Amino acid sequence: MPKVIDHELRRRQVVDALLRLTAERGLDEVSVAKVAAAAGVSVGLVQHYFANKDEMLLLAFHTIDERFDERLRAWLETAGGAPEDVPVRSLVREVLLQLMPLDQERADEVRVWLAFCARSVGTPQLAKVYETAMLRRVEQMSDAVRRGQEAGEIPAGLDPSAEALQLLAFAEGLAQQALLASGHIAAELVVDAVDVQLGRVFLSSVTGENA
Amino acid sequence: MPKVIDHELRRRQVVDALLRLTAERGLDEVSVAKVAAAAGVSVGLVQHYFANKDEMLLLAFHTIDERFDERLRAWLETAGGAPEDVPVRSLVREVLLQLMPLDQERADEVRVWLAFCARSVGTPQLAKVYETAMLRRVEQMSDAVRRGQEAGEIPAGLDPSAEALQLLAFAEGLAQQALLASGHIAAELVVDAVDVQLGRVFLSSVTGENA
Numbered sequence: 001m002p003k004v005i006d007h008e009l010r011r012r013q014v015v016d017a018l019l020r021l022t023a024e025r026g027l028d029e030v031s032v033a034k035v036a037a038a039a040g041v042s043v044g045l046v047q048h049y050f051a052n053k054d055e056m057l058l059l060a061f062h063t064i065d066e067r068f069d070e071r072l073r074a075w076l077e078t079a080g081g082a083p084e085d086v087p088v089r090s091l092v093r094e095v096l097l098q099l100m101p102l103d104q105e106r107a108d109e110v111r112v113w114l115a116f117c118a119r120s121v122g123t124p125q126l127a128k129v130y131e132t133a134m135l136r137r138v139e140q141m142s143d144a145v146r147r148g149q150e151a152g153e154i155p156a157g158l159d160p161s162a163e164a165l166q167l168l169a170f171a172e173g174l175a176q177q178a179l180l181a182s183g184h185i186a187a188e189l190v191v192d193a194v195d196v197q198l199g200r201v202f203l204s205s206v207t208g209e210n211a
Numbered sequence: 212m213p214k215v216i217d218h219e220l221r222r223r224q225v226v227d228a229l230l231r232l233t234a235e236r237g238l239d240e241v242s243v244a245k246v247a248a249a250a251g252v253s254v255g256l257v258q259h260y261f262a263n264k265d266e267m268l269l270l271a272f273h274t275i276d277e278r279f280d281e282r283l284r285a286w287l288e289t290a291g292g293a294p295e296d297v298p299v300r301s302l303v304r305e306v307l308l309q310l311m312p313l314d315q316e317r318a319d320e321v322r323v324w325l326a327f328c329a330r331s332v333g334t335p336q337l338a339k340v341y342e343t344a345m346l347r348r349v350e351q352m353s354d355a356v357r358r359g360q361e362a363g364e365i366p367a368g369l370d371p372s373a374e375a376l377q378l379l380a381f382a383e384g385l386a387q388q389a390l391l392a393s394g395h396i397a398a399e400l401v402v403d404a405v406d407v408q409l410g411r412v413f414l415s416s417v418t419g420e421n422a
Contacts, residue, residue: 024333118326118330122237170377173386177383180331
């Protein structure tokens with residue numbers, strides 16, 4: 001067992017260093033050698049995880065996705081257990097808030113996400129990964145909207161996949177603006193904006209979160 | 212006069228080459244030498260406009276902003292003259308559609324915008340430019356919302372600057388997703404999404420564009 005623990009620990013050290021450096025300086029300034037130095041491990045070990053910038057970004061991107069899932073699972077556990085056991089509006093709200101740069105971890109994630117998006121332009125392999133991740137989110141969000149309609153929280157007439165795209169487009173743009181214009185978009189404004197958007201999809205009479 | 216014409220013509224050649232290369236390959240692959248070759252001018256002339264990548268991006272960013280303004284002015288001229296002379300909903304719709312990657316020119320612009328956003332992380336000088344550009348757009352959009360309220364097109368109770376932020380966040384995210392997942396988000400879907408969002412801010416009884 002000790003070897004497995006070492007492996008997991010080292011992997012986490014490398015990934016953490018990669019995310020931190022990419023978030024702080026942008027991917028342009030990040031190299032295998034710098035990640036190794038920041039993680040306190042050998043260059044050879046870092047190369048075990050990735051050989052070049054595209055592989056760095058892929059690992060960073062997948063890690064962000066994992067962290068997002070972990071945070072959502074943790075929230076679900078305290079909120080009621082399974083997605084079916086919480087009001088759909090609460091779940092969707094939590095999904096959107098987890099995508100916002102509301103603390104250091106999430107701000108770093110938005111930075112890395114942005115680096116990934118920018119590099120995807122002209123790198124079909126990365127664009128494919130973005131597209132897959134986005135479609136997965138759209139599908140999950142469509143399911144949530146459908147459940148919201150069954151529960152009477154969302155008007156039956158709305159198209160679930162159109163609503164999902166709408167909510168996720170809004171979240172992606174808001175996260176980016178909140179990150180880059182953080183001097184003018186306070187955390188409170190971000191949360192308000194999320195609630196306003198939710199109030200336009202969900203029937204306010206059900207949860208009453210918004211007028 | 213001939214000198215002035217040459218200058219403008221050459222400037223445009225350089226800027227066009229810069230935008231095209233940045234959009235095609237991402238900024239990582241763009242250099243002063245490559246822009247010179249693509250524009251068919253000397254390296255010295257290109258260096259007259261910018262000395263490094265950050266200056267390239269600044270010029271590209273300002274050019275995008277100018278083009279956006281030009282397209283909006285052209286649309287206004289055919290639509291009725293001044294912003295005051297067209298329904299606010301039509302104007303806001305046109306603003307949002309001009310930000311979407313619905314043709315080659317606008318798709319290139321979204322690519323450059325994305326490169327700019329990604330590089331702004333960790334480059335305070337660029338982040339400042341992004342923030343200034345975004346605040347200008349939020350202000351213009353707030354004015355439009357206010358005029359929409361005066362004209363009875365938008366409910367009086369809404370907060371103009373919150374609505375402006377909402378609309379622009381949505382537009383930024385949608386443009387990005389439409390660009391990067393263009394295989395799954397067709398132009399028609401993008402226009403529909405814009406109209407759905409407008410239908411949630413504007414009183415549908417006035418223009419009737421959406422149910």
